[in-house]
Amino acid sequence: IGQTHGLRMLGSLRKPFSIQDLENLIAPIETRAFKPDAADLRKALDRGDILPFFQPKACLVHPSGPAICEVEALARWQHPQHGLIAPGEFIPLAESTGMILPLTWTMVEQSARQLAQWRADGLHLSVAINIAPAVIQDLDYPDRLAALVERAGASPEWFTLEITESGAMRDSEHAMDILTRLRLKGFNLSCDDFGTGYSSLVQLYRMPFCELKIDRSFVVDCIDQSEARVIIRASIELGHNLGLSVCAEGVEAQDVFDYLHAQGCDSIQGYHVGYPVPATDLPELVREASRRLLEIEP
Numbered sequence: 119i120g121q122t123h124g125l126r127m128l129g130s131l132r133k134p135f136s137i138q139d140l141e142n143l144i145a146p147i148e149t150r151a152f153k154p155d156a157a158d159l160r161k162a163l164d165r166g167d168i169l170p171f172f173q174p175k176a177c178l179v180h181p182s183g184p185a186i187c188e189v190e191a192l193a194r195w196q197h198p199q200h201g202l203i204a205p206g207e208f209i210p211l212a213e214s215t216g217m218i219l220p221l222t223w224t225m226v227e228q229s230a231r232q233l234a235q236w237r238a239d240g241l242h243l244s245v246a247i248n249i250a251p252a253v254i255q256d257l258d259y260p261d262r263l264a265a266l267v268e269r270a271g272a273s274p275e276w277f278t279l280e281i282t283e284s285g286a287m288r289d290s291e292h293a294m295d296i297l298t299r300l301r302l303k304g305f306n307l308s309c310d311d312f313g314t315g316y317s318s319l320v321q322l323y324r325m326p327f328c329e330l331k332i333d334r335s336f337v338v339d340c341i342d343q344s345e346a347r348v349i350i351r352a353s354i355e356l357g358h359n360l361g362l363s364v365c366a367e368g369v370e371a372q373d374v375f376d377y378l379h380a381q382g383c384d385s386i387q388g389y390h391v392g393y394p395v396p397a398t399d400l401p402e403l404v405r406e407a408s409r410r411l412l413e414i415e416p
């Protein structure tokens with residue numbers, strides 16, 4: 119069961135996870151006893167049961183050598199009876215019920231506080247937050263997000279907002295307006311799951327992205343799939359030619375890591391670098407992952 123995606127979601131296994139956690143994670147979604155509805159999610163948000171786990175991202179082009187400079191905040195539902203619940207089971211519900219807005223605010227707020235705390239402790243990190251299409255609808259949201267971040271003792275420059283390619287292209291003129299406002303507030307912007315949506319290259323060129331994040335479906339098995347490697351190389355070249363930094367997600371093995379490094383990928387995220395873990399486990403994971411990164415050939 120160590121190979122299941124679910125167990126990996128738990129991150130560190132040093133914690134005493136409940137049997138319910140483990141059953142939750144290995145059972146297929148259809149057979150689970152608990153199927154959350156809108157009222158359950160509302161209660162979870164009110165009680166503070168939705169929290170960020172953090173997954174490190176290795177920066178390969180850092181001036182002083184490869185380093186962990188950023189983490190991605192990934193939502194987890196810590197249910198008092200049903201254990202840890204993966205975002206695939208409640209983000210769609212949050213999106214269809216309008217609760218994606220309060221969910222995003224709490225992810226941003228908790229991440230901002232955590233980041234400020236880590237920086238005060240000498241651990242200098244930035245954080246990436248996933249932003250659903252609904253969150254880039256309202257012209258007031260950029261101001262609101264920046265105010266939220268500042269109230270929590272952090273700065274928009276410490277944040278990267280990950281917007282899926284399909285989310286950004288849905289209503290591209292309007293999205294462009296909001297993304298520009300976010301960028302002017304100081305937020306960094308990343309085009310998440312790149313390669314799975316349908317972006318026109320002109321739109322990609324005009325949108326104020328800082329980073330292009332190659333979807334993990336191209337990355338996981340790229341060593342055995344020449345088509346995937348063609349897409350990866352083309353994405354890296356396109357990103358660089360547009361002045362963007364290029365990240366690959368879903369890197370699970372050393373050979374994939376080495377391939378992406380050799381192709382000039384700027385940063386790498388995946389189980390090979392580190393699993394998503396609770397905030398308390400992140401400093402130790404960053405230290406351990408940084409040690410491993412320093413062994414990389416320049």
Ligand code: C2E
Pocket residue numbers: 173191192193204205206209218221222225248249250280310311334338367368369370387388389390394
């Ligand atoms: P994403 O933004 O593309 O995040 C990457 C997902 O890939 C995460 O799944 C992460 O745990 C997983 N992953 C990381 N490294 C590897 C790897 O090496 N191999 C494999 N197979 N998977 C890897 P997770 O945490 O289950 O999140 C799934 C999706 O849920 C995210 O995809 C994102 O779209 C969404 N999500 C998570 N948290 C939030 C949130 O706070 N707000 C919104 N709107 N969406 C969220």
Ligand code: MG
Pocket residue numbers: 190248280310
């Ligand atoms: Mg993401």
Ligand code: MG
Pocket residue numbers: 310311331333334367
């Ligand atoms: Mg992604």
Ligand code: MG
Pocket residue numbers: 310311333334367
């Ligand atoms: Mg993805």
